[in-house]
Amino acid sequence: MKIIKLMREKTLQVFSVLVIVYLMLPLAVIILLSFNKPKGRQNTSWNEFSTDAWTNICRDQTICSAFATSIKIGLLVTLISTIIGTMISFALIRHRYKGRGSTSLMVFLPLATPEVILGASLLALFLNIFIPLGFWTILLAQITFTISFVVVVVNARLAGMDSRLEQAAMDLYATPLQTFRYVTFPIALPGIMAAALLSFSLSFDDYIVTVFNSGRVVTFPIYIWSAAQRGIPPQVNVLASIMFLGSLLLVLIASLIIKRRKAIQV
Amino acid sequence: MSIAQESIIKKPIKKRFKRTPYLLVLPGIGWLFLFFLFPLSTLLATSLQKPAGLSPDDGYLPAFKVSNYTDALAEYYPQFFRAFLYSGIASVVCLLLAYPIAYYMAFRARKYRNLMLVLIVAPFFASFLLRTNAWKTILSGDGLVVSVLNSFNLLPQERILNTSLAVIAGLVYNFLPFMILPLYTSLEKIDPRLIEAAGDLYSPPSQRFWKVVWPLSLPGVISGTLLTFIPASGDYINAELLGSIKDKMIGNVIQSQFIDLRDYPTASALSFTFMAVILVMIYLYIRKAGTDDLV
Structure with a gap:
């Protein structure tokens, strides 16, 4: 009986590790090929080790300007959608009001809409009212689909929060604004940060919605797509590796800080 | 007694905060109306349009072309x-x-x-x-x-x-x-x-x-x-x-x-x-x- 149980545990563990490996496999290929010196234009098979791409990321100026455009759009989208989404989330979790069900339906619908349709319908709108496509239309489109993700993530954090903490603050004569500033907001902050991180990654990585509404503006994913036909230069792999490893590092640092804080508190 | 007390305490708070949830959702829901629901309706309108000429450059005219x-x-x-x-x-x-x-x-x-x-x-x-x-x-x-x-x-x-x-x-x-x-x-x-x-x-x-x-x-x-x-x-x-x-x-x-x-x-x-x-x-x-x- 014990052996069977042990085997079951191990199977589960091995299976989980295999799924993680499956998810990591393409990233390993991307990082590996960032150190490659491709034979022809296509950087798909291993040829020769080289750090050229890493030391000379911006040799092709279009790569770096596309990357910068994506970062700029990503930051603006994150700022706006995090604020708007967090406000909705507070209303949904902290208040009982008429129309609450419709609010959550309205937030859910964009999540349930395929990206092609989101992109296409906005394009249809912009075409019909003659708004020129470009930076601002990308921004509008991306905010539209990131808001809902923000709400979902912040909701998860707020729903797990003990509302008695806020009641206690109120009982001790804190004004609603003080309660928010010193109790609710600090507790919700990790959720808001996670939501911001998610909306940045969604915006930065989005191709489908963006390409419908981009006009002549080239974002990083649009650059990759157009380069895919004639061969993606290893510099793109370098930038993707930096983003991936950088995000891992960021999370690591954050978790270390949290651990130290906890240790100090104890 | 306790129920009466509760209702005395709760009532003013409830009244004062009634507007808050609506103010909180207004920007977001407004945004989604404008850039999600409304575009879907233009999509519907576009889906019934007919071509104005032979090439897509000529544009499309409003119509009710179910075909x-x-x-x-x-x-x-x-x-x-x-x-x-x-x-x-x-x-x-x-x-x-x-x-x-x-x-x-x-x-x-x-x-x-x-x-x-x-x-x-x-x-x-x-x-x-x-x-x-x-x-x-x-x-x-x-x-x-x-x-x-x-x-x-x-x-x-x-x-x-x-x-x-x-x-x-x-x-x-x-x-x-x-x-x-x-x-x-x-x-x-x-x-x-x-x-x-x-x-x-x-x-x-x-x-x-x-x-x-x-x-x-x-x-x-x-x-x-x-x-x-x-x-x-x-x-x-x-x-x-x-x-x-x-x-x-x-x-x-x-x-x-x-x-x-x-x-x-x-x-x-x-x-x-x-x-x-x-x-x-x-x-x-x-x-x-x-x-x-x-x-």
């Missing part, structure tokens, strides 16, 4: 069918892969739980186009995967790239995190004492799972399935990069009609039909689950 729908469906129903078939298979595979790992993270992983979560989310930061493209390298004809599988004669077409298998595998890969995360969230909420209690009452492991864990994880299963099935059915990147011309999905058609051919009415009619199918699915889901657990 846009019948023509588009008659021509593109295979791509519709394929989109739902491929994404259906991909969602089932995702569920089968995601459930064990979500279960492991929720009940067993302890120390490694956060690390696993990070590893599942981190790929989002490395471009999804580039990751899908990396599968091209992994699955290529001279790659390790194909040669191993071929030496066992496991591949009927002797290749993976440019087959429907590659497209479905790509969809599974891209949308797996969207299945794992909601499953994990709903599994993590389950009080492990419930499972222990079932064990104490002599319920065998399989029964403990099907009678306790599975029903409680259903919200995660449903939202995970929606979050994989819907985006996968509209995806065209995987079909474009990993599939052959025979693997095109409805997303490919909508994209090329809109962007390459600029046949806006046809593209809109296809999009709107597609959206209608999905709205019906959401309606069925809401009837079962209500609007409370939507987000």
Whole structure:
């Protein structure tokens, strides 16, 4: 009986590790090929080790300007959608009001809409009212689909929060604004940060919605797509590796800080 | 006495804050009305327009041309069918892969739980186009995967790239995190004492799972399935990069009609039909689950 149980545990563990490996496999290929010196234009098979791409990321100026455009759009989208989404989330979790069900339906619908349709319908709108496509239309489109993700993530954090903490603050004569500033907001902050991180990654990585509404503006994913036909230069792999490893590092640092804080508190 | 006291205390607070929730949702809901619902209605209007001239440059005129729908469906129903078939298979595979790992993270992983979560989310930061493209390298004809599988004669077409298998595998890969995360969230909420209690009452492991864990994880299963099935059915990147011309999905058609051919009415009619199918699915889901657990 014990052996069977042990085997079951191990199977589960091995299976989980295999799924993680499956998810990591393409990233390993991307990082590996960032150190490659491709034979022809296509950087798909291993040829020769080289750090050229890493030391000379911006040799092709279009790569770096596309990357910068994506970062700029990503930051603006994150700022706006995090604020708007967090406000909705507070209303949904902290208040009982008429129309609450419709609010959550309205937030859910964009999540349930395929990206092609989101992109296409906005394009249809912009075409019909003659708004020129470009930076601002990308921004509008991306905010539209990131808001809902923000709400979902912040909701998860707020729903797990003990509302008695806020009641206690109120009982001790804190004004609603003080309660928010010193109790609710600090507790919700990790959720808001996670939501911001998610909306940045969604915006930065989005191709489908963006390409419908981009006009002549080239974002990083649009650059990759157009380069895919004639061969993606290893510099793109370098930038993707930096983003991936950088995000891992960021999370690591954050978790270390949290651990130290906890240790100090104890 | 105590009830009376409560109502005295609560009443003024309630009255004072009645406007707050509406003020909080106003910007967001306003935004979604303007840039989500309203565009969908322009999509409907566009889907009924008729061409003003022979070339797309002449533009389109408002009309009520229902034949846009019948023509588009008659021509593109295979791509519709394929989109739902491929994404259906991909969602089932995702569920089968995601459930064990979500279960492991929720009940067993302890120390490694956060690390696993990070590893599942981190790929989002490395471009999804580039990751899908990396599968091209992994699955290529001279790659390790194909040669191993071929030496066992496991591949009927002797290749993976440019087959429907590659497209479905790509969809599974891209949308797996969207299945794992909601499953994990709903599994993590389950009080492990419930499972222990079932064990104490002599319920065998399989029964403990099907009678306790599975029903409680259903919200995660449903939202995970929606979050994989819907985006996968509209995806065209995987079909474009990993599939052959025979693997095109409805997303490919909508994209090329809109962007390459600029046949806006046809593209809109296809999009709107597609959206209608999905709205019906959401309606069925809401009837079962209500609007409370939507987000």
